Amino acid sequence: MRYLTIAIGCALIILSPATARPQAAVDTLLSVGANATVEVDNMVGDITISTWDRSAVRVQATGPADVHFDREESEVSVEAEMVPGHGRETDFTLTIPKDADIHVHTVEGRISIEGTTGRIDAHSVKGLVRVNGGRNAVEVGSVEGGVELSGARGRIEAHSVNEFVALTDVIGDIEATTVNGPVTLERCDTRSLEASSVNGAIVFQGPIHSDGWYSMETHNGTIELTIPQDASATISAFTYNGDFEADFPVTVTEAEPGKTTTFRFGSGDARIELETFNGSIVLKRSNQ
Numbered sequence: 001m002r003y004l005t006i007a008i009g010c011a012l013i014i015l016s017p018a019t020a021r022p023q024a025a026v027d028t029l030l031s032v033g034a035n036a037t038v039e040v041d042n043m044v045g046d047i048t049i050s051t052w053d054r055s056a057v058r059v060q061a062t063g064p065a066d067v068h069f070d071r072e073e074s075e076v077s078v079e080a081e082m083v084p085g086h087g088r089e090t091d092f093t094l095t096i097p098k099d100a101d102i103h104v105h106t107v108e109g110r111i112s113i114e115g116t117t118g119r120i121d122a123h124s125v126k127g128l129v130r131v132n133g134g135r136n137a138v139e140v141g142s143v144e145g146g147v148e149l150s151g152a153r154g155r156i157e158a159h160s161v162n163e164f165v166a167l168t169d170v171i172g173d174i175e176a177t178t179v180n181g182p183v184t185l186e187r188c189d190t191r192s193l194e195a196s197s198v199n200g201a202i203v204f205q206g207p208i209h210s211d212g213w214y215s216m217e218t219h220n221g222t223i224e225l226t227i228p229q230d231a232s233a234t235i236s237a238f239t240y241n242g243d244f245e246a247d248f249p250v251t252v253t254e255a256e257p258g259k260t261t262t263f264r265f266g267s268g269d270a271r272i273e274l275e276t277f278n279g280s281i282v283l284k285r286s287n288q
Contacts, residue, residue, distance in 0.1 A: 026061040036100040044088040044108045046127070051098040051115040063090025110145070120152075128163075146181070164200070182221070190214075197221055201279070205286070208233050210269035222279040225272070228286045232266030235283075236273050242280040250283065 032055055040047050045063060061067050066081045067090075091109075096102070101118040104111055110127040113120060113134075120134040128145040131138070134152040141147060141159035149158050150168040157175045158165050164181040167174065173192040176183050182200040185193070191212040195202050201221040208214070208231040216223050222242070227233075237244065238260045250263050263283070274281050 026059065026067045028059045030057045030059065031055060032057055032097065032100075034099075036097050037103070038094065038096050038100050039103040040092060040094065040105070042090065042092060042106040042109060045090040045092065045106065046109045047104055047106055047111050048091075048093045049102065049104065049111075049113045049116070050095050051100075051133075052095050053098060055097060057097070057100075058095040060093040061090055064088070147178075183218075208270050208272070212270045214270065214272045216273070217275045218279060219276070220278045221276060222282060223274050223276050224282045224284065225274065226284045226286045227265060230266075231270070232268060233264075233270035233272050234268035235263040235265070236271075237261050237263065237281045238275045239277070239279060239281050241278045242276055244281050244283075246283040248283075248285040 034055070036057070038049075038057060096116070098115060099117050102113060102116060102120050102122065104113070104122040106124050106127060108126045109124060111122050111124050111129045113122060113131045116133045117135050119136050120131060120138045120140065122129055122131060122140045124142045124145055126144045127142060128148070129140050129142045130148040131140050131152070132150050134154070136154040138149065138152040138154060139157040140149055141157075142163065143161045144163065145160065146163035147158050147160050147165045149156070149166070149170060152170045152172070154172045156167070156170055156172050158167060160178040160181055162180045163178065164184070165176050165178045166184045167176060167188055168186045169188070170185070171189045174185070174188060174190045175194045176185065177194070177196045178200060179198045180200065181197065183195045183197050183202045185195065185204045185206065188204070188206040190206065191209045193204070193212075193214040193216070195204065195216045197218045199220045200218060201224065202216045202218050203224045204214070204216060205226040208228055210232050216225070244261060
């Protein structure tokens with residue numbers, strides 16, 4: 001198996017005072033073999049990745065940093081060295097093989113990945129992370145930014161701290177968490193779901209599989225769950241300072257004030273656990 005590694009790191013170097021430095025522009029094409037892996041680490045600046053059918057990686061960079069390339073056999077590294085006194089932000093645009101695996105990290109910047117069928121590991125500290133695609137294992141996260149993931153397939157992990165997490169048209173086992181923001185899952189097909197927030201709502205819409213396990217938990221927020229017409233599930237729901245609402249008739253099999261209320265649909269095969277302290281639990285019926 002051949003790999004391509006692109007490492008874009010930033011380090012301080014000591015230079016004598018200089019006059020204003022123009023924005024540097026880099027545009028380099030690197031040939032790669034099958035099963036490539038692309039790694040991008042940036043301190044300050046956006047990272048944008050798209051795909052094509054060529055066995056090559058195109059790296060474009062704009063900013064004040066010095067960008068260096070190093071090739072050794074099937075590995076290629078790209079290093080951007082920050083130049084003191086000449087600004088910090090360097091943006092990267094990459095075009096990579098569609099099936100390449102991706103590892104992308106930036107501290108201050110946005111990440112955008114479009115159309116890949118490889119594995120994805122993408123994280124920012126201060127910036128939005130937006131990904132369309134990904135297979136087998138997809139992990140995306142941000143501390144001070146939102147996370148948007150669509151079209152992924154496989155084992156999914158999506159995390160934020162102070163913003164939203166939004167998943168759309170995702171298939172596979174899902175773990176979606178945030179502290180200060182909502183978690184929204186639309187048209188998500190999963191048999192294993194862990195969704196949690198401390199200060200935000202949780203919304204789920206998708207199939208309920210008879211062998212599935214679905215856990216949704218928030219401290220200060222509403223939980224909204226859409227139940228398909230053919231669902232067979234047992235729902236254990238807990239809210240301390242909130243109400244239970246349903247837009248269709250439900251049968252409560254067990255209810256204790258301040259404790260867990262249990263609902264059952266069909267033969268009750270799937271397990272669904274809903275818990276909120278200061279919020280309501282809302283059940284809706286899907287038209288499908």
